[in-house]
Amino acid sequence: xxxxxxxxxxxxxxxxxxxxxxxxxxxxxxxxxxxxxxxxxxxxxxxxxxxxxxxxxxxxxxxxxxxxxxxxxxxxxxxxxxxxxxxxxxxxxxxxxxxxxxxxxxxxxxxxxxxxxxxxxxxxxxxxxxxxxxxxxxxxxxxxxxxxxxxxxxxxxxxxxxxxxxxxxxxxxxxxxxxxxxxxxxxxxxxxxxxxxxxxxxxxxxxxxxxxxxxxxxxxxxxxxxxxxxxxxxxxxxxxxxxxxxxxxxxxxxxxxxxxxxxxxxxxxxxxxxxxxxxxxxxxxxxxxxxxxxxxxxxxxx
Amino acid sequence: xxxxxxxxxxxxxxxxxxxxxxxxxxxxxxxxxxxxxxxxxxxxxxxxxxxxxxxxxxxxxxxxxxxxxxxxxxxxxxxxxxxxxxxxxxxxxxxxxxxxxxxxxxxxxxxxxxxxxxxxxxxxxxxxxxxxxxxxxxxxxxxxxxxxxxxxxxxxxxxxxxxxxxxxxxxxxxxxxxxxxxxxxxxxxxxxxxxxxxxxxxxxxxxxxxxxxxxxxxxxxxxxxxxxxxxxxxxxxxxxxxxxxx
Numbered sequence: 001x002x003x004x005x006x007x008x009x010x011x012x013x014x015x016x017x018x019x020x021x022x023x024x025x026x027x028x029x030x031x032x033x034x035x036x037x038x039x040x041x042x043x044x045x046x047x048x049x050x051x052x053x054x055x056x057x058x059x060x061x062x063x064x065x066x067x068x069x070x071x072x073x074x075x076x077x078x079x080x081x082x083x084x085x086x087x088x089x090x091x092x093x094x095x096x097x098x099x100x101x102x103x104x105x106x107x108x109x110x111x112x113x114x115x116x117x118x119x120x121x122x123x124x125x126x127x128x129x130x131x132x133x134x135x136x137x138x139x140x141x142x143x144x145x146x147x148x149x150x151x152x153x154x155x156x157x158x159x160x161x162x163x164x165x166x167x168x169x170x171x172x173x174x175x176x177x178x179x180x181x182x183x184x185x186x187x188x189x190x191x192x193x194x195x196x197x198x199x200x201x202x203x204x205x206x207x208x209x210x211x212x213x214x215x216x217x218x219x220x221x222x223x224x225x226x227x228x229x230x231x232x233x234x235x236x237x238x239x240x241x242x243x244x245x246x247x248x249x250x251x252x253x254x255x256x257x258x259x260x261x262x263x264x265x266x267x268x269x270x271x272x273x274x275x276x277x278x279x280x281x282x283x284x285x286x287x288x289x290x291x292x293x294x295x296x297x298x299x300x301x302x
Numbered sequence: 303x304x305x306x307x308x309x310x311x312x313x314x315x316x317x318x319x320x321x322x323x324x325x326x327x328x329x330x331x332x333x334x335x336x337x338x339x340x341x342x343x344x345x346x347x348x349x350x351x352x353x354x355x356x357x358x359x360x361x362x363x364x365x366x367x368x369x370x371x372x373x374x375x376x377x378x379x380x381x382x383x384x385x386x387x388x389x390x391x392x393x394x395x396x397x398x399x400x401x402x403x404x405x406x407x408x409x410x411x412x413x414x415x416x417x418x419x420x421x422x423x424x425x426x427x428x429x430x431x432x433x434x435x436x437x438x439x440x441x442x443x444x445x446x447x448x449x450x451x452x453x454x455x456x457x458x459x460x461x462x463x464x465x466x467x468x469x470x471x472x473x474x475x476x477x478x479x480x481x482x483x484x485x486x487x488x489x490x491x492x493x494x495x496x497x498x499x500x501x502x503x504x505x506x507x508x509x510x511x512x513x514x515x516x517x518x519x520x521x522x523x524x525x526x527x528x529x530x531x532x533x534x535x536x537x538x539x540x541x542x543x544x545x546x547x548x
Binding site for chain 1: 304305308309312315316319320384387388389391392394395396397398399
């Protein structure tokens with residue numbers, strides 16, 4: 001697949017502050033690409049440079065074959081954008097905003113459909129100023145999609161949404177991707193990146209630390225599976241000899257077995273063989289959070 | 303073009319929904335007219351009001367007042383608030399051009415100035431039987447130039463004033479100075495010395511002369527119209543130079 005976005009050695013500073021140090025990545029057409037990192041990592045500045053809203057100090061950027069520095073207006077017509085810090089006039093009505101933003105492109109989407117999809121039909125005639133945070137957020141996503149973009153940037157799109165609305169938003173984003181629109185998702189939510197993104201770039205201190213599918217990142221950087229159970233049987237030394245087991249730790253009756261690949265099946269079989277049948281045997285799969293901690297040395301909320 | 307018209311229509315609706323600006327821009331001149339008419343009536347004067355009746359004098363002067371209040375208060379505050387709140391940023395990211403954003407403001411300014419002027423004209427005709435304009439053919443271009451000039455001033459102020467608060471502060475100071483010394487308050491003949499000099503430096507003084515002369519039958523005021531045109535060019539140039547989306 002051809003890359004729809006190519007970024008090479010992007011750098012952006014504000015005086016002494018380095019917002020984006022050295023960022024390179026590419027996004028393939030038709031995927032959901034996540035940029036995951038803590039606040040201040042440079043994610044937002046990066047996507048703003050990609051939309052031509054800010055000028056990078058150096059580096060080469062191509063978005064849909066266009067240079068955001070010199071062809072910004074042309075580019076913005078074919079992309080959608082949901083910005084973190086923006087607003088509409090307080091007294092504009094929801095339908096008026098959609099109708100207005102749809103007028104920018106001749107082949108705009110039917111905003112009435114977007115109104116339904118994003119759960120705003122009842123708020124059609126409400127003023128922007130009277131919308132809740134979640135409703136505003138959904139309106140901004142709808143506005144980002146109203147010009148039928150080939151590529152859409154969503155910057156912290158689920159911030160302010162309640163858990164149910166987040167799930168709905170994820171499903172809708174997948175539906176957008178399935179229709180062929182490429183999605184660039186900026187987020188600091190691990191679960192969002194892990195469940196929604198085809199590929200994720202982990203951004204920290206203005207650099208891309210790693211980029212791969214969530215599965216690939218986990219396999220490469222946090223392959224350890226942890227099998228946990230409790231038993232009163234003191235004799236479990238043999239567990240260390242079970243294939244794929246790397247480490248066994250015991251705290252009282254609680255036993256944690258770390259290993260790789262099919263470690264769960266092997267451990268379970270051996271336990272039964274030794275007459276131990278714990279009723280609370282469970283497994284903890286490593287998550288993106290573990291990858292993040294390992295690669296950056298800190299949590300995402302710091 | 304479609305965006306320009308949609309945005310203009312949206313802005314008209316937003317203007318109507320904002321009671322403070324409606325009152326300030328449209329009702330204030332009528333209130334002045336009621337007060338001034340009550341005090342001075344419309345009998346021709348020999349010492350003040352350029353030798354014509356007070357109401358005949360104020361009719362075109364209040365046209366200028368409306369344009370001026372749009373240019374000093376309504377537009378700068380509107381643009382500064384749009385920038386401060388991220389509305390301009392939102393517009394820009396969705397590929398609204400600067401021309402559709404400012405063009406819609408210009409069109410709205412023109413429509414508001416026209417509606418406001420028709421309102422005070424209707425009131426003047428009914429309550430004081432003011433003389434209608436002697437030359438509509440000359441008044442019309444003066445009206446257009448005056449509106450464009452103050453809109454440009456508004457774009458300039460909206461471009462350089464960093465926040466809504468500063469736009470409100472600076473705008474109101476300019477509004478009152480111009481209103482009192484620019485010819486829309488006391489008759490210019492009673493202003494002497496420094497007051498008259500400051501009055502002569504306000505764009506409103508020249509805009510009013512440009513509007514009054516065709517109305518009162520004094521023909522086209524070349525000097526005043528050149529000054530107003532000059533202010534337009536300079537303001538528009540500075541606005542283009544300093545306009546910021548965020």
